[in-house]
Amino acid sequence: MDKKALYKGSIDVLVGLQWGDEGKGKNIDDLLSSGDYSAVARFQGGANAGHTLQAGKINFIGHIVPSGCLRDGIELYIGSEVVVDVVSLIKEIKELKDLGFDVTSRLYISNRAKLVSYLHPYLDQAEEFRRNKDGGKIGTTSRGIGPTYSDSRARRGLLMGDIMFPDFENKEETLSSFHINLLNMYKKEYGFDFSNEQVQESKKKWFEAINEIKKLNICNLSHLVQERLSSGKNILAEGAQGIMLDLDYGDYPNVTSSNTLPANVCISLGVQHNTIRNIYGVIKAYTTKVGGGEFPSRIKDEAIEKLFQDAGHEFGATTGRPRMCGWLDLFALRYAIGLTGVNKIFINKADICPVDKVSVVIGYKKDREVLEEFPFHLKSVTDVITEEMLGWGTDNFGVSEKEKVSEALATYLNYVKEKLADFDVEIVSVGTGPDRAHSFTWDK
Numbered sequence: 001m002d003k004k005a006l007y008k009g010s011i012d013v014l015v016g017l018q019w020g021d022e023g024k025g026k027n028i029d030d031l032l033s034s035g036d037y038s039a040v041a042r043f044q045g046g047a048n049a050g051h052t053l054q055a056g057k058i059n060f061i062g063h064i065v066p067s068g069c070l071r072d073g074i075e076l077y078i079g080s081e082v083v084v085d086v087v088s089l090i091k092e093i094k095e096l097k098d099l100g101f102d103v104t105s106r107l108y109i110s111n112r113a114k115l116v117s118y119l120h121p122y123l124d125q126a127e128e129f130r131r132n133k134d135g136g137k138i139g140t141t142s143r144g145i146g147p148t149y150s151d152s153r154a155r156r157g158l159l160m161g162d163i164m165f166p167d168f169e170n171k172e173e174t175l176s177s178f179h180i181n182l183l184n185m186y187k188k189e190y191g192f193d194f195s196n197e198q199v200q201e202s203k204k205k206w207f208e209a210i211n212e213i214k215k216l217n218i219c220n221l222s223h224l225v226q227e228r229l230s231s232g233k234n235i236l237a238e239g240a241q242g243i244m245l246d247l248d249y250g251d252y253p254n255v256t257s258s259n260t261l262p263a264n265v266c267i268s269l270g271v272q273h274n275t276i277r278n279i280y281g282v283i284k285a286y287t288t289k290v291g292g293g294e295f296p297s298r299i300k301d302e303a304i305e306k307l308f309q310d311a312g313h314e315f316g317a318t319t320g321r322p323r324m325c326g327w328l329d330l331f332a333l334r335y336a337i338g339l340t341g342v343n344k345i346f347i348n349k350a351d352i353c354p355v356d357k358v359s360v361v362i363g364y365k366k367d368r369e370v371l372e373e374f375p376f377h378l379k380s381v382t383d384v385i386t387e388e389m390l391g392w393g394t395d396n397f398g399v400s401e402k403e404k405v406s407e408a409l410a411t412y413l414n415y416v417k418e419k420l421a422d423f424d425v426e427i428v429s430v431g432t433g434p435d436r437a438h439s440f441t442w443d444k
């Protein structure tokens with residue numbers, strides 16, 4: 001029996017299908033031009049994200065503010081599974097105000113969202129320091145993501161709603177003393193050093209930000225979202241990181257500390273699963289990755305990797321680190337589509353191809369064995385199976401009509417579509433530059 005939808009409105013979800021930085025922010029902003037959505041909701045992660053929005057002369061990198069910020073009238077939600085860095089949030093709100101976008105009245109933060117404390121980034125660095133000594137660091141963004149989620153799961157963390165209660169400072173002090181003990185342990189056992197002066201400076205900035213945050217709409221987001229859906233409004237849920245960085249389905253431990261899968265949307269926004277309508281997935285025409293861990297499709301020839309890095313400006317929007325570049329990995333992509341149920345795909349960076357021939361990874365090998373399933377550990381992958389395609393050059397920059405695309409790019413896009421034919425996905429849009437105007441529709 002079909003289950004009748006409870007609400008008139010729906011939620012569409014957009015996630016990155018690779019290792020992050022696929023261009024999610026740009027595509028969220030793009031989707032809003034349809035006028036179909038009343039809100040954008042961030043549902044996981046924190047200020048580890050860096051989502052670039054370009055609209056004419058405006059260039060904004062959002063770490064925590066949802067990517068609907070440059071669209072007046074669009075409500076912005078931060079869900080319960082997000083870890084909120086209050087200093088970043090206040091900074092971004094100010095940056096947006098300077099750009100002419102006052103988001104305070106349209107921003108709603110779940111009172112159940114997790115609060116990143118001023119000591120969480122230090123704990124993040126301390127844990128990386130230990131891992132480095134004990135066999136390999138993850139290369140986190142140092143934004144305190146892992147420690148904040150750890151505290152949440154251990155049920156000693158602070159929630160956004162806590163800041164409205166008179167016992168907040170006591171709670172915060174209890175947690176901070178626990179953190180200082182931990183940091184002293186890292187110092188004693190591993191030699192991780194931190195400056196007390198710096199900590200005091202971070203504390204001061206954090207409390208100043210908390211005072212600003214108190215003026216914002218901290219609410220029962222689940223109630224608000226259900227109300228909006230009841231009145232027929234559609235909401236766009238924005239993923240951060242990428243499916244390959246999912247805590248449970250990525251290459252653990254080289255992952256982030258949250259679930260990046262669309263399944264997390266309902267938990268974070270406090271709604272039923274049958275509110276989900278479309279699931280959009282974003283990829284680049286090639287692949288990039290930042291941080292530690294294996295990257296099977298990484299371009300082996302350093303000079304070619306550098307060509308992609310330079311042509312694609314592949315430097316982290318949050319940390320500025322160079323991104324490793326790889327070929328499009330269809331084996332990983334098929335795994336990600338299977339996990340997410342994506343039915344519509346965006347392909348970005350179709351203007352970037354600084355080589356005559358490209359490889360595409362279609363399978364993984366473990367010694368002589370061709371892997372049937374995506375492996376538990378990427379370390380077990382000893383080789384990849386590739387197919388070669390003609391490069392499509394860089395002259396598709398800014399193309400906004402399907403008819404104007406070069407033949408080599410059209411062949412590549414059709415090839416990708418064919419390789420995913422059994423999933424019944426459509427390629428909705430292809431990105432040809434960073435601006436919101438730089439894209440064309442493909443399947444429609």
Ligand code: GDP
Pocket residue numbers: 016020021022023024025026049050051052053054312313316317347348349350351352430431432433434435438
């Ligand atoms: P996100 O984290 O997934 O939102 O992506 P990032 O903003 O971290 O990284 C994507 C980068 O690629 C940004 O610098 C975007 O401005 C840029 N970008 C997005 N789509 C395209 C595209 O189609 N072509 C080019 N050249 N750049 C793009």
Ligand code: IMO
Pocket residue numbers: 016019020021022048049050051138139140141142143144145146239240241242245254255256257290291292317
């Ligand atoms: P967006 O949303 C790319 C990576 C880090 C590291 C691992 C864990 O812009 O796509 P964390 O700080 O989360 O504990 O780091 O995850 N990472 C990202 N890589 N884009 C991101 O976000 C990322 N957020 C985290 O480099 O390898």
Ligand code: MG
Pocket residue numbers: 020021022049050051052317318
């Ligand atoms: Mg990014």
